[in-house]
Amino acid sequence: MxxxxxxxxxxxxxxxxxxxxxxxxxxxxxxxxxxxxxxxxxxxxxxxxxxxxxxxxxxxxxxxxxxxxxxxxxxxxxxxxxxxxxxxxxxxxxxxxxxxxxxxxxxxxxxxxxxxxxxxxxxxxLYSHDALGRAQAIAAWRAGLYPDTAVGDSEGDEMRQPAPSLGDFIxxxxxxxxxxxxxxxxxxxxxxxxxxxxxxxxxxxxxxxxxxxxxxxxxxxxxxxxxxxxxxxxxxxxxxxxxxxxxxxxxxxxxxxxxxxxxxxxxxxxxxxxMPIPTREQLLAIVDSHLRVRPPDAEELVDRFVQLVSDGGTHSLDQLLNAVQLTTARTFRADEGGRKLMQMLLRDLAKGR
Structure with missing residues (x-):
């Protein structure tokens, strides 16, 4: 070849x-x-x-x-x-x-x-330089206040530590x-x-x-x-x-x-x-990967999400995951009293509130 x-x-x-x-x-x-x-x-x-x-x-x-x-x-x-x-x-x-x-x-x-x-x-x-911190450290070093400014050598004589390094402040x-x-x-x-x-x-x-x-x-x-x-x-x-x-x-x-x-x-x-909009199969895989189990309402919510996106709405994957996660809470039902809350979670982000 x-x-x-x-x-x-x-x-x-x-x-x-x-x-x-x-x-x-x-x-x-x-x-x-x-x-x-x-x-x-x-x-x-x-x-x-x-x-x-x-x-x-x-x-x-x-x-x-x-x-x-x-x-x-x-x-x-x-x-x-x-x-x-x-x-x-x-x-x-x-x-x-x-x-x-x-x-x-x-x-x-x-x-x-x-x-x-x-x-x-x-x-x-690229980088930041803490010039003020370095100036303060040098002033403290000169005044003998810098940490470990003075140490003893092997014979007990006091030795002065070197000045603070420039690299310490970058x-x-x-x-x-x-x-x-x-x-x-x-x-x-x-x-x-x-x-x-x-x-x-x-x-x-x-x-x-x-x-x-x-x-x-x-x-x-x-x-x-x-x-x-x-x-x-x-x-x-x-x-x-x-x-x-x-x-x-x-x-x-x-x-x-x-x-x-x-x-x-x-x-x-x-x-x-x-970046393309994920397919239905990919959305279900994303839900599975994050929640590790597929809640009973997951497929219905994914289908609703796909339809909302197809209709030209602005929606994020985070909205879908939030909606599916909420259905895992005990006693919560997306098709009963929770319908209005689901509409809020899956709202069109291009329309403000």
Whole structure:
């Protein structure tokens, strides 16, 4: 079989949208294209898992793929090409959940979340520097009040501790942590980028293209390296000469509710994915995975949800799960006194109250 034929075959697909964690060694990703290879170092240890967050988002695994075949192919193309996914679709359709689906199925560890608001800047995603905290710590150190400022050596003579390190007051953001030199890519969720300031997508271009960034405070520092905090709880990273470069470009899932268009230069660097409304079979599988049992009224509620969406309403998967969960309460009947409450839970979100 020729190389092009192999690329078309099943072997290039490592993601199948089943949501099952690997039972043994995690799947191996295809080598990155030559123009998407990076040489960052020193290598970071494997990231932690956060199965509780995955359970909240995905529930238990099921035998039904949570995406259609075209969407699965788009995700696999983004994984192979090391390009961000720009995921659009109706609110509540499961766009951000895709990041957790990829992370769990490929064994890529904890998802790094960068939630965007109108005031978010690129630096917020890369790192923060607590300049005031550092100034206070240095003042305390000079006054002899810094913790463990004075210690004794082996002969009982008092020795002065070094000044507080600059790295102690720098914390990498979700984007900055995702670009650390891991041997396997991290999963980064950039949620609701369309809510950002107009400049943020353009500011991201250099980082998305080059897989690297600098921390000016560390570049100007006289020390060759620094140990800084990361977005992972209790984790640290060694930064050399103030520059960070990835080894494997992260799996970047950028979500948008379609509230505005992005610049062409930004869209050129992403693969577009229009998140489809789940089918009836997929909705039942989602209900089963979260509730672990199928309540008697589940199928009727799923059918009602599908009809509401087909009629052009704006509805979220969260509404369906809330409605089905309520039917599991003792003595509650959706077809009797609870009918009005069910209508409220499954209301059209585009109509305000």
């Amino acid at each position: 020729s190389a092009p034929d192999e690329a078309i075959g099943e072997g290039w697909r490592v993601f199948h949208a089943m949501g099952a964690a690997p039972s043994g060694a995690p799947p191996r990703l295809q080598p990155a294209p030559p123009w998407r290879r990076f040489r960052g170092g020193p290598p970071q240890p494997e990231p932690p898992d956060d199965e509780q967050a995955a359970l909240r988002r995905l529930g238990d695994v099921d035998a039904v793929p949570q995406l259609d075949s075209d969407s699965i192919d788009t995700v696999n193309a983004a994984l192979l090409l090391r390009r961000p996914l720009l995921v659009t679709g109706a609110p509540g359709v499961g766009k951000s959940t895709l990041a957790y689906l990829i992370a769990r199925e490929l064994g890529l560890g904890r998802v790094l979340e960068w939630n965007i608001v109108s005031r978010t800047t690129l630096r917020d995603g 914390t990498l953001g979700a984007l900055g942590t995702a670009l650390l030199p891991y041997d396997r890519p991290r999963v980064l969720l950039v949620d609701e980028l369309d809510k950002s300031d107009l400049d943020l997508p353009n500011d991201l271009l250099h980082v998305l293209e080059n897989g690297s960034y600098e921390i000016p405070e560390l570049v100007r520092d006289t020390a060759d390296g620094a140990r800084v905090h990361t977005s992972d709880p209790g984790a640290f990273a060694d930064i050399r000469q103030g520059r960070v470069e990835c080894r494997e470009f992260p799996v970047v899932v950028i979500t948008s509710n379609g509230e505005r268009e992005f610049p062409a230069a930004f869209r050129r660097r992403c693969l577009p994915l229009e």
